[in-house]
Amino acid sequence: MEYKILTYPDKELKKVSAPVEKIDDEIVNIIKSMSELMLKNNGIGLAAPQIAIKKRLIIVNEKALGGDSKIIAMINPQILSYERFYEEHDEGCLSVPGFYGKVSDRRRYIRVKYLDLEGQEQEVDIDNFLSVVVQHEIDHLNGILFVDRINFVEKLRFKKFLKETK
Ligand SMILES: [Zn+2]
Numbered sequence: 001m002e003y004k005i006l007t008y009p010d011k012e013l014k015k016v017s018a019p020v021e022k023i024d025d026e027i028v029n030i031i032k033s034m035s036e037l038m039l040k041n042n043g044i045g046l047a048a049p050q051i052a053i054k055k056r057l058i059i060v061n062e063k064a065l066g067g068d069s070k071i072i073a074m075i076n077p078q079i080l081s082y083e084r085f086y087e088e089h090d091e092g093c094l095s096v097p098g099f100y101g102k103v104s105d106r107r108r109y110i111r112v113k114y115l116d117l118e119g120q121e122q123e124v125d126i127d128n129f130l131s132v133v134v135q136h137e138i139d140h141l142n143g144i145l146f147v148d149r150i151n152f153v154e155k156l157r158f159k160k161f162l163k164e165t166k
Pocket of ligand 1: 092093094095137140
């Protein structure tokens with residue numbers, strides 16, 4: 001099946017996704033399609049609802065910051081704990097193409113629980129840049145976009161951007 005990435009302000013992006021009940025061929029195929037789409041668009045993460053599949057499923061590119069890609073699929077990911085705020089920095093999103101804005105409430109360290117493709121429960125500590133990517137992707141599962149988290153000044157800039165790109 002041919003998937004495409006939904007873009008802001010598509011209302012589907014605002015919906016909360018449901019947990020994956022069973023890891024079957026369908027899920028494996030979705031992950032494969034998501035990986036292809038992400039790499040094709042030079043993304044570093046993608047969540048299933050971005051391609052109109054409202055399932056709690058994300059992928060992130062662990063090697064985003066250098067060299068070959070290494071994609072991790074996280075099924076039903078859950079953040080167990082957060083630590084320390086991360087410095088403000090620009091975020092972007094394949095569903096908001098062309099706009100980058102500062103998000104201030106990301107955490108530097110997170111502990112995440114998820115199911116891998118074999119259905120095994122994994123618990124990992126993630127820090128720095130990858131931690132922000134995972135927080136960003138899990139937000140998608142809850143219908144939250146990074147532009148919902150930017151400050152007032154950045155929101156004005158986003159409005160201007162939307163007007164200019166119409
Ligand atoms: Zn995104």
